[in-house]
Amino acid sequence: MIADFARQKITDGDAENLALVLNVLAQCELMRGRTEDARKYFGEAGAIMGNWQTSGGEAFSAIVGSESSKTWKGDPYEKAMNAFYLGLTYLWRGEPDNARAAFKKGILADAEVADEKYQADNALLFWLAGRMSLLMGLRDDAADFFAEADKANAFALDHGARGDRGNPVLVGRDGGNLVVLVECGMGPEKYAAGGQEELARFRPRWHPAARARVWLDGRAVGETSLLCDVDYQARTLGGTEMEGIRKGKAVFKTATTVAGAVLLHQAMKDHGDSARTQAIVGGGLLLLGLLTSTEADVRHWPTLPASVQALTVDAAPGSHRLRIQFLEASGRALPDLDQTWSVTVPERGESYYLFRSLPGLDRFPKANP
Amino acid sequence: MTMRFPLFSCGVFAFLLTACAGTIDRRIDPDENDPVGGAVLQSQDIRTMADRMARDIASSGVLTSAPRGERVSFHITSLRNDSGDPIDKEIILTKIRTELQRALGRGVQVLDRSAEGLEAVQQERAAKRNGSVAGRESARGNVAGSDYALKGTIKSRVQQSGGLKSVYYLVTFELTDLETTEIAWSGDYETKFESEKSVISR
Structure with a gap:
């Protein structure tokens, strides 16, 4: 239903919201296992979000009139998430170099935040860029990215992000041939504050799922570790000139x-x-x-998760039964969100799977880069 | 007051005329700057790059140095993207192959070593050999071996400070002798973009 709505909006919706709609549609395609369609839509959205060109008329309208008349290009955390998804779709296509290019693009987008101290704190993208470098045979590059991922994680934790010190995924670096990526919760909501609603602010949205426990062939193999706190990434944007x-x-x-x-x-x-x-x-x-319109532009990507987590598993090549058990922060299981999938681990290389803490989801595609 | 009204009316009319202006799709020259913008490799870069590489390889003489009656063979292996922007590598490689064939003609053998190409060859050869389909006896032969392989890398350097960004692209191609591993030819293409972020995006 959301995909149909998004498709309709692409045809007859406002042109300035196109990137936003494309991102939502791409997520829908991803959930339906159509990774090539998802790659196309994420790519188109990313091209708009990464394009700095703005016409004088658009700038004038946004300054004098309503800010939401400008082309939506997303905040840095949204650009980083677009790059994350785009990179995964390239990986599933068997192109780790383009996947790494997308993750690097996300790292650069993260550096667009106004507050300089928060400019390189997305451990997820550094870690994935490191793993892609390894798939490309670039061990030195990989080591650099893994070191940056460690620094980004430590920094984010020091400044209020959720996560783990000594994060086992970051410590393990290139470990595991089955990479389980899990999106938990719902991403932040952008709202207008201030007497004239001139301030754009973020607030987290409640969702019961805080992390996930992973079972392989009936055996618990561990819990996911948080690599990207999307709520934290949104609230550390800093002020903008607008x-x-x-x-x-x-x-x-x-x-x-x-x-x-x-x-x-x-x-x-x-x-x-x-x-x-x-x-x-x-x-x-x-x-x-x-x-005079003073309202802040509160358009945001509403279907993002609150966090992206990962677990790497050493699994024997072949087919396995993978169960994702979502947990509350207290550790209590959420049976309605339980998902069981059939996954395949290749003889050589790695498999990447992405799961979302939503009920009734089908299996995501596998990758054997 | 009577003079002001026509002036005001003209202003409003001009504004409405501008606001109601329709949009058009038009054909543009692929060698022109992309009006959409974006600090990424564009059509003019791909065309210029392919044209330059093909001319350079042709003029180097590496692929036309075979003894009389023989032809040098080569294939394009890969283009590795080390840049910070995903790119459809096929579009570049296909363009270069086309330009090379145009520049060298039948003087060289350009081989299709793609997985799909090899699979198609194997299937067709097997069908011809077992008589499932007809084949010319005179056209039988071995799958050609390659004398050279052309490969490339795309690298970029991005600098960003506040509302300013610059991106430098370096696309390098190398022709490797598959007998000796000698790099028989190399060439590159460079371009640089500068972007300034609008105040409404900062």
């Missing part, structure tokens, strides 16, 4: 509205030409205030 502009517009709106009201009030008391001039100017200011 926020300053919106604050200025809010002050302007307040001042013109108040001045307009005062002049109209004064006009009612006065008589003659003076009263008429005050009424005209006051009415004009009031109108200008009312027409």
Whole structure:
């Protein structure tokens, strides 16, 4: 249903929301196992999100009018997530070099946050870029990426992200030939705050799933470790220049509205030409205030997870029965979200699988890069 | 007041005319700058790169140095993307192969060593040999071996500071002698982009 809605929006929806709609549609295709379609849509969305070109008219409209009239290109954490999915689809296609290119693009997008200290704290992308480097036979590059992943994880934990110190996935680096990636929960919601709704803020959305336990052929092989706290990535964006502009517009709106009201009030008391001039100017200011849009652009990618986690398993080549048991933060199992899949581990190489903490999902495709 | 009204009306009319302007799809020259933008390899880069590499290889004489009556054979192996942007590698390799064939003609043997190509050859040969399909006796022969392999890498260097970004691309191709491992020819293509982020995106 969501996919049909997204397809309709691509055809007759607003052009400025195209990248947002493409991302949602790509996720739907991913869940249906159509990785090539997903790659196409993530790629198209990524091209829009990564394009810095903006026309003067678009900039003018967004500054003077409503900010949400501009082309949605996403916040850095959304660009990073687009790159994560795009990279996986390239990996499943058997192109680890293009997968690594996508993860590197995500790392660079993460560096676009305004607050410089949070510019390289996405351990997931560094770790995946490291593993792709190994698949390409580039051990030195891999070592560099793994070292960066360790630093990113430590930094994120120090600054309030969820996760584990001594993260076993990061410690294991290139370990395991079955990589289980799990998306838990629902990603953050962007909302407008402030007296004139001029501030864009994020709040987490509640979801019972906090992590997952993985079973292989009826044997528990471990719990997933958090590599990317999407809530944390969103809330550490830092301020934007547009926020300053919106604050200025809010002050302007307040001042013109108040001045307009005062002049109209004064006009009612006065008589003659003076009263008429005050009424005209006051009415004009009031109108200008009312027409000034200060609301923050709160469009966001609503179908992202709250976190991306991983577990690497050493498994014998061949088919296996994989069960994902989602757990609450307290450790209590969530049977409604249980998923059992048939997975294949190749004689050589690695298999990557992606799971989401949603009920009733089918199997994701396998990869044998 | 009477003079202001026509002026105002003209302004509003001009604004409406602009706002109501339709959109069009039009054909553009693939060698022109892409109006959509984006600091990534574009059609003009692919065309220029393929054309330059083909001319350079042809003029080097490596692939036309076979003794009289023989032809040098080569195939394109891979293009490794080390850059920070995923790219459809096939589009580049196909363009280069086409330009090379155009530049060298029948003077060289360009071999299809792709998995699909080899599978198709094996299937067709087997069908001809077992009589399932007709085949010309005179066309029988061994699958050709390759004298040279052409491979390439795409690398990029990205610099980003505040609202400014620059991306430098270096695409290198090498022709390796498959008997001696000597790199018989190499050539590269460079391009650089600069982008400035609009205030509405910062």
